[in-house]
Amino acid sequence: MRPRRHLSFIYNKQYRDAIFFFIINMVMERFCALPECGSPIKKGTTGFGSCCCRSHMAKYAAKSQHKTLNKPTKTKEDYVVYYRLKALERQKRIKQATPAWANKEDIRKIYQRAYELSKETGIKYEVDHIDPLTSDLVCGLHVPENLQIITLEENRQKYNKFVS
DSSP: OOOOGGGGGGGOHHHHHHHHHHHHHHHSOEEOSSTTTOOEEOTTOOOBTTBSSHHHHHHHHHHHHTTOSSSOOOOHHHHHHHHHHHHHHHHHHHHHHSOTTSOHHHHHHHHHHHHHHHHHHSSOEEEEESSOSSOSSOOOOOSGGGEEEEEHHHHHHHTTOOOO
């Protein structure tokens, strides 16, 4: 049996989908498709596709293109654990590189002086190992003779290099 002529538009899938999405947009509360955002999209607006703003639409498109959309993002706690482990590894390396005959009081005074310099000048100073504790060429010791006070920028540039 053929459907009636005046109701044939219901059988057109594109038309039916358009009406469905129009009703959903007007009635239902929608949220931004970007998982980190989750803010509601205003009712009655077409918005920016499935996101709340243009910048989120661009991020959503980039994440879906690189297939990283539904992957869990790292939280602050994940980074805290990571950096805590890195600090523990560094403390272990320093402990291993400190000989029994090293004067620990002199080492503490050098670190204290770097802290005081930072407070006085406003420029961040750090204690650097002249010969790095771990390197391909040489491994230095954690002794006062191998320590120097330099600025944060100089220390980041030197990194783990042996400068003769």
